[in-house]
Amino acid sequence: MKSDRTFFWRKLHSISGLIPIGVFLFVHFAINYTAFYGAETYNQAAAMMGSLPFRYAMEIGIIFIPLLFHGIYGIYIAREAKNNISAYKYEKNWYFYFQRVSGILVFLFLVWHVGTTRIPAAFGAEVNFDMVASLVANPVYLFFYIVGILMTTYHFSNGFRTMLITWGITVNRKSQNFGKVIGVILFIVLSGIGLTAIFAFVS
Template sequence: MLPVARRGGRGRPEPTLTTAAYLSRINKDGMRENYTLHKLHSLTGVIPVGFYLIQHLTLNSFSLAGPQYFNGVIHFFESIPVHVFWVLKYGVIWGSIIFHALYGFVIASRGELTNYVGQNRKYRENRYYQLQRVSGIVAMLFLIYHVASTSVLGTIKGQESVNYYHNWADKLAGPTFGIPYLILAIYIIGILASAYHFAYGLWNFCIRWGITVSESSQNAMAKVAKIAFPAISLIGIAALFGFFLHEDPKHPKTGSYSESGLSRQQSPALEGEQQF
């Protein structure tokens, strides 16, 4: 369960790890954290970064319907005027991601573990907070790899050589460094880290922006976050396994991955790392 603000003496909220972290307090270095930057950091984590995460995984789940539907999503984005696409992608989305990541590292480096509550609750909340920081780092490293192996490589080689359904089917099924399912495992870990980071961040966002003030409202939002984490994870992981369900008729099988023991076979179009 996510931690919530509790009532202390005389009816005042008893500071917890998360509520204390969001009060522009004096940190361990004696520096007052910037209130405005904290607000922007929490906002960008939900809009547009969180929204982008959900829509990205949802559109990728078209893999469950088949190659023509998944490839149709790629064709749609290719049809967007270049100047509009670049403003949205690099200005709005990537600008927000970079700011959120950089300031997130600043917050993590100055973060203090709670000493305000009872021992059991204190350690539980510390674990949640530590996991939030770790999940953010894992998600950022995963995002760097993902972008390099999809958007960047797709720009260099062309989308059909990198990001189409058959490319993803081959990429996830084949061994990497001799290890079967390695890329699939990396993506599952990346999705889980991203989903947890967003779900926990959504709960914190509601506190910082005054949406959930009372203990009951924070409890209710904690339940929403507990549902959001597995729900988002399920969408992303289901999208991955959608690439094992169909064969692209335009790219017949020509060989097999004997190392992985999979029945899915390699397409000759696969030349390197692939946009999920």
């Protein structure tokens, strides 16, 4: 009994989706959105991020380790479910099912996303507007981005809704409905920002 740390790990998994991953998502989307104002603004923003102090420590501690933990433990959690959406077509069961589907798709997207941006950067490629523009010039890659962005915004927004339940913040019907409204607004706003940003790279 004493050595059972399930509660701790599950709660850590839940909060890690917001802090630091959700916070990173907001920063990342904000930086991306600067592409809407032109290549030069985007390059300035990217250079600013690249010149932050303790960059590697922050990348590892705030981005890579939390993402790997959330992703791998998330797949372990998703494997526990026997999805039954065909027999129980209820609204929240759809959210539940899609949370697991989107989680796995985001994981695959991120492997590709890191592989096509950070890995070349590690070998000396410069992270700038042209790098992304040349990627999305390929319609297949643009499609990957659109799906990846929507899966990410869904997973985060619905995850935020369920996190409010998981931490006992939204308990009754009224507050859980309110949580859903917040989730829908997050999804619309984040999707709008993310898609506007990626289309800014399409010439």
